[in-house]
Structure formats: C-alpha cells, structure tokens
Amino acid sequence: MAGLLIGAAALTGCTSSSPAPQGQEPAAPQATLTVSPDDTTPAQRALAHVPGDVTAVTVTDFDRAALQLGLEELSSDLPQRERNDFWDRARRQTAILSDGLLRPVGPQLLRDHSFAQEDVGWEARLFDDQGQEVGWILGLHTIIDPRAVQKAVDAGVGPLADAVVDVDAGLVLSGAAVDATDPWGDDDPTGMLVTGNAVGTYVERGCVPAPAGASGLEPLAAYSVALEGTLATVRLGTDRQDLFARIALAAEDEQVTKAFEGGVADPGSGRIGYRLTDPVAAAELTLRRALPFAACAD
Incomplete structure (x- = not known):
C-alpha cells in the first residue's frame, strides 16, 4: 500500500517550530458519530460514504490549509497567480494529503462549467488493502451549484466521468463511495477515531x-492520524496501555522524530499527541505508512 498511497500527494520538505503540546487531550467520546450538520467535519462527512470493505481513507481539507496560509477564502474567483501561489505553498508548508483531484482539468472546468478545484472545500480518497484507489469524494463549497457540476459529469470531464453528484449534500462521489454499504461512520468503531478538524486526516483499518525489536504492543485494529497546524493527533481506540511503548518505538526512528516531536499519551482515550515540526514530511510518512506508533502487535 505504501508506494501507491504516496502517489496521492506531491510532497517536499519544510519545517516550522512552535511550543510543545501541553497536557493530555480530553477523553474520546463514547457516543456515536451522529452530530448536527453544522458540527460535522469533512472527515466525518466522508466516512459516512466509505464502505466496509475499504481499507484506508485520506481526507484533505483545502479550506483549512488556506486559512493556515493566511488566505481568507479559496475560490476559483481568485486570480490565477493567487491560486497558483496557494497550491505551491500548500505543497511546501502544509500537511495536505492530496494535490487536488480536479487540478489537471481545472482550466477546462473553469472555462466550460464555471468552477474548478479551488471550489472544492475538501477531498477524500479511498484505498483497498493493496493500496489501489477505489473511490473518492469531493465536498463542494456551498456557493457552487451542484447542477453545474452535474453538467461537467455528463460531459465526462477528466475524473468526473461516471461520478455521481449528490445535489442536496453538495458532494461528488465516485467508485466505492457511491451507494456505500456498512459505512465507517455512525456507530462504526473506525468512525469513532475521527473527531475534530485537520488539514490532513488519515484513517486505516489495520496496522x-x-x-x-518492537515489544509491549497490543493488537491494533485501526488507527487515525490528524495533522493540523503545529499539532498531530494519533488515535488508536480507547483504553490502551501500550501507548508509551508505541511512543518509545517511534522515538527510535530518525525520520519520524524529525516530523513528530515529543509525544504525550492518554491511555484512556487512546490518543497520542505530537508537536508537528515538519507537516510536509509528516504527511509523506503517513501516506507511506512509515509510522512505528501504528505498528501491529509484536
């Protein structure tokens, strides 16, 4: 899976510094993922359309990446120079996990259908157990008329060919995301690993x-990594007594320690918090699955 997932993003190095995370995160919620629409994060919306036979999901929140870079709004109404600048800086300075599915056909979409990649607020990519992409989801800005997107779908523009537009939800779905059965959201334990907003979110059913030389690790059925600003949060499920062993294991990996610094654990909620010192490198390691803190039981 590692080599194929890394193809979802073009990543280069960049570092930044900030104070280390303080204290422990609050205990993870024990209820379901059902929340009001205003509180639903892109990752939660995405998991509601991820079928049970999918192995891994990446969610990239382009709007949060734009805010992190000081851009009030990401839109195709921006001048071309500003849009190009955003993508260049996002690749070099943020933890985006995708370069934007529609970017290769952006000029055609803007010319013929009056929208482009910059009108997609977030994007999810779905992968099977071999690392092959099997579907995707686009979350449109509310200002975009989904019917215009439907015309682009009908015209078969780039990856939109054969996609399905959910007009009411403002989503575009393809492949395994269409008519998903037994989705990861709601009561699913994997869905419970996704809370809060992040520029990049990775969720995998597996380890x-x-x-x-790894020792002291309990079995791990699923994990998530949320990369946001200067913080990274790893979620492994509640009531875990092996978090400190996992932190120690990750501390032995030089590549990991350059991107993820420190490490505070909350065994009750099953969370590990890191200071994110190199978001681009962290995104690359996550896509490559080169994460010792998510290791299988020894």
Missing part, C-alpha cells in the same frame, strides 16, 4: 508492520 503497519512492527519494526525489529
């Missing part, structure tokens, strides 16, 4: 191979 990564344990490095040589």
Whole structure:
C-alpha cells in the first residue's frame, strides 16, 4: 500500500517550530458519530460514504490549509497567480494529503462549467488493502451549484466521468463511495477515531508492520492520524496501555522524530499527541505508512 498511497500527494520538505503540546487531550467520546450538520467535519462527512470493505481513507481539507496560509477564502474567483501561489505553498508548508483531484482539468472546468478545484472545500480518497484507489469524494463549497457540476459529469470531464453528484449534500462521489454499504461512520468503531478538524486526516483499518525489536504492543485494529497546524493527533481506540511503548518505538526512528516531536499519551482515550515540526514530511510518512506508533502487535 505504501508506494501507491504516496502517489496521492506531491510532497517536499519544510519545517516550522512552535511550543510543545501541553497536557493530555480530553477523553474520546463514547457516543456515536451522529452530530448536527453544522458540527460535522469533512472527515466525518466522508466516512459516512466509505464502505466496509475499504481499507484506508485520506481526507484533505483545502479550506483549512488556506486559512493556515493566511488566505481568507479559496475560490476559483481568485486570480490565477493567487491560486497558483496557494497550491505551491500548500505543497511546501502544509500537511495536505492530496494535490487536488480536479487540478489537471481545472482550466477546462473553469472555462466550460464555471468552477474548478479551488471550489472544492475538501477531498477524500479511498484505498483497498493493496493500496489501489477505489473511490473518492469531493465536498463542494456551498456557493457552487451542484447542477453545474452535474453538467461537467455528463460531459465526462477528466475524473468526473461516471461520478455521481449528490445535489442536496453538495458532494461528488465516485467508485466505492457511491451507494456505500456498512459505512465507517455512525456507530462504526473506525468512525469513532475521527473527531475534530485537520488539514490532513488519515484513517486505516489495520496496522503497519512492527519494526525489529518492537515489544509491549497490543493488537491494533485501526488507527487515525490528524495533522493540523503545529499539532498531530494519533488515535488508536480507547483504553490502551501500550501507548508509551508505541511512543518509545517511534522515538527510535530518525525520520519520524524529525516530523513528530515529543509525544504525550492518554491511555484512556487512546490518543497520542505530537508537536508537528515538519507537516510536509509528516504527511509523506503517513501516506507511506512509515509510522512505528501504528505498528501491529509484536
């Protein structure tokens, strides 16, 4: 899976510094993922359309990346120079996990259908257990008329060919995301690993191979990594007594420690908090699944 997932984003190095995370995060909620529409995050909206046989999901919130870079609004109404500048800076300075599915056909979409990649607030990509992409979801800005997107779908423009537009929800879905059965959201334990907003969110049903010498690790059925600003939050499920062993294991990996610094654990909620010192490198490691703190049981 590692080599194929990394293709979802073009990543280069960039570092930044900030105070280390303080204290422990609050306990993870024990209820379901059902929340009011105003409180629903892009990742939660995405997981409601991820079927049970999908293995991994990446969610990139382009709007949050824009805010992180000081841009009040991301839109195709922006001059071309400003849009190009955003994508260049986002790749070099933020933890985006995708370069934007519609970017290759952006000029055609803008010319013929009056919208482009910059009118997509967030994007989810779905992968099977071999790392092959099997579907995707686009969350449109509310100002975009989904019927205009439907015309682009009918015209078969780029990846929109054969996609399905959910007019009421403002979503565009393709592949496995269409008519998803047994979705990850709601009462699903995997869905409970996704709370809060993040520029980049990665969720996997599974674990990564344990490095040589790993010890003290409990079985791991699923994990998530949320990359937001200067913080990274790893969620492994509630009531885990192996978090400190996982932090120690990750501390032995030089690449990981350059991107994820520190490490505070809350065994009750099953969360590990890191200071995110290199968001681009952290995104690359996440896509490559090179994360010792998400290792399988030894």
